[in-house]
Amino acid sequence: MTLMQTPPRDRSPVLTSLEPWDDALIEEAIARELDRGGQVFFVHNRIETIVGVADHVQRVAPRARIAVAHGQMPERALEEVMHRFVSGVVDVLVSTMIVESGLDVPNANTMFVNRADHFGLAQLYQLRGRVGRSHRRAHCYLLVPDIMDLDAERRLRVLEHHTELGAGYRIALRDMEMRGAGNLLGPEQSGFVQAVGFDLYLRLLDETVHHLVSGNAAPKLVLADVNMDVPHHLPDDYVASQDAKLDIYRRISKLDSVGDLEALRDEMRDRFGPLPPPAAATLALAELRLSGGALGVESILVRGDEARITFHDSAVPRMKGLSAAFHEVQFQAEVRRARPLSLKLTRLGGASILDGLARAMRSLV
Template sequence: IKRGGQVYYVFNRIRDINEKKIKLQTMMPDIRIALTHGRMDGKEIEKVMKDFLDKKYDVLLTTTIIESGMDISNVNTLIVEDSHRFGLAQLYQIRGRVGRSWQKAYAYFFYPDRRVLKLAAFQRLKTLTEHTDLGSGYKIAMRDLEIRGAGELLGARQHGHINSVGFDLYCQIVKEEVDKLKGLTVEEDINIQIELPVSAYIPKNFIRSENDRIKLYKSLGSIDSEAEAENIVSGLEKRYGNIPEVVTNLVNIAKIKCLSKKAEIERVIYLRSRGIVLRKVQLSRYKIEPLEDKYPMLSYVDKNREVLIKTGDEKIDAELIIKILNDIISLALN
C-alpha cells in the first residue's frame, strides 16, 4: 500500500472469510478492507468491485473468483494464504492478476512449514518461482502435467499409466514406438548395472508419503547430469532438512549411473577379491595411463577392458568413483 498500489488478499475459505477480515482489520485499523466471494449476490459483488476500482478500498479480501479476469491496473500486490492448497495452473492464473500495467508487481504465496508440505505441493510452489518470465505458461502447464500425472494419450479415461511410470519415461516410450512405425532407427538405451555394497534407499522416517518417495526414486533415476542431482538434493534439504546417509548414497549411485552412461561403461560392480570394477571401458591403455598416474589405486586390465579401483578394507568412496568417471569422460572427449 505504501508503494502506492492496492492489494488482492486471496483467502479461499468462505466459511472463515469474515473472521479473517476482522483479524486483518484489527491488525491494520487504518487500512480500508473490502470483501467479496462467490456466494455473494452478483450486484453486491459488482458494487464492491466498482468501489475497489474507484480506490475506496486498499485491500480486497477475496476468494479465487479473481482468477476469472478481474484486471485492475492499480493492484500491484498479491497475497495468497495457504497457497499449497491450490493447483499449479490456478496459482499461475491468480498470479497473472497483478503486474498488468507499468507498475512493478509483487506476489506472495504463503504456506505452512515446508516439513508438513507434501512433495507435490512443494513442487508446485517451486515451479512458480522458477518460471516468472513472460510466456512461462506453456512450461508451467507441462510441469503441472508431470506433477499431477495425466490421462491416457490415446483414450477417453482421464487416468492411465503415465503416473505409474513417470511422464518423461511414458513420452520416451511413445516416441520410440512412433519412430519405429516411421521406420527410423531407434538407439537402444544402455542398461547400466551398478552393484556397490552400500545401503541406498529413502527411509519412511525421512519422507513419509509413499507417492513422494516413488516420485523421488523416479527423479533420481532419470537425471542427465550431476547438476540435476544437486538440484534435487537442494530441494530435499529445503523441504526435509538434513539428508540421511542412505539417501546421499542413493544420490551418488544416481550420479554414477548417469556418468557411466555418458562414458559408455556397462557395469560398476564391487568384487571383494579385487575392488571396484568399471567394465567395458571404451578407452585404450594409452588413454587410461594419465589416470593411473593420478590415482595410485587405479589400474587398467586390457583383456576385459576394465578399470580396477582397489579399495582394500576401506569404505566405498562414491565421490572418488564419480571423479574417476568424470576423468574418463573428459579423456574420451579429447
C-alpha cells in the same frame, strides 16, 4: 503451433514467493504497496472464515482500508465492493476465488494467496495474473503451512520457478507432466505414463529402446531441474553462425559429465573468445544440472543473491558436508524442510551466486 511470448510493453515478471503465514511479512508487504499508492489482493477461499481473516489483516495493517468480497454476498453489495476497489477507495480486497479472472486493476500489484496448497496449478496461475498488469514490479505471496502434501509442494514450486513473462505454456506442460497424459500406446486415459509423469515416461521409453538396441544397461544420470533469473543464452555477437550456435546447444543438452563440460568451455574460448556473462551462465546452468543430478538434487532455483535447493525424496545428503561446502564459498545455508531436504542459500560475499554455487557443488561430487 504458434506461441505468443512477447509481453505487453513495460511489463515485468511477478516475483513469486512460497512463504509460511507471517504477520510481519504481511504487514511489510501491504505497507510497501500502500506507500507507493497501490492496492492489494488477499485471497482466502473459505467463506465461513473470510471475515475473521479480514479482521486479522486489519489488525496487522491498521491504516489499510479493507473490504470483503465473496460469491454468497447479495449482488448489489458485491458490485459495490468491487466498484470501490477498482476505483481505489479500498486498499486491500479480501476475497475468495471470484477474482480469478475478468478483473483488471493495474493499480493492484501485491497478492497474498492463503493456503495456496489447496489450489490447483491453473487456478494459481490465473490468480497471479491479477497482479503485474502495469509498469510496477508485482509480488505474489503463496502462504502455506510448514508441512504440506508433497504433490501440492511440487505444484507450488512450478509456479515459483516459472515467473518469466509468457510462462503459461511451460507451466501447462509441467502440469501435464505431474498429472499424467494417459497411455500413449493404447486407448486408456490413465496408466503407466500417468503414474510416472509425461517427461519421465518419454525418457524411460527412450532409455529402454536404447538399452535394447545397444545392450547397455547402465543407469542414466537424472539431471537436476535448474531455473535462474540471470540471462543465459549464446549472444549473436559472440556466436554469429546459427549452425554453430545450434550445435553448441545440442552438445550442451547431451553432456553427461563435468569433464566434458570443461572441454566444451575451453573449446568455446578458443573458437569465440572469452565468454560473455549470458554464455557463462548457460554453461553454469548445465554444470548445476550435472552436479545436482549426481548429488540427488531435484531442483535448483536461483534468484538474485539467493538460491533454493531441493533434494529428491530418496536422496540421503550429508548436511555436514553441505554446510562446509557452502560456508567455503561464503553462502549461508538455512534448512527450510528436513524431508525431503530443502535448503535456502544466501550469498554473503565472495564470488557471484552462480560461480559460488557451481564451485560448492563441484566440491561435493
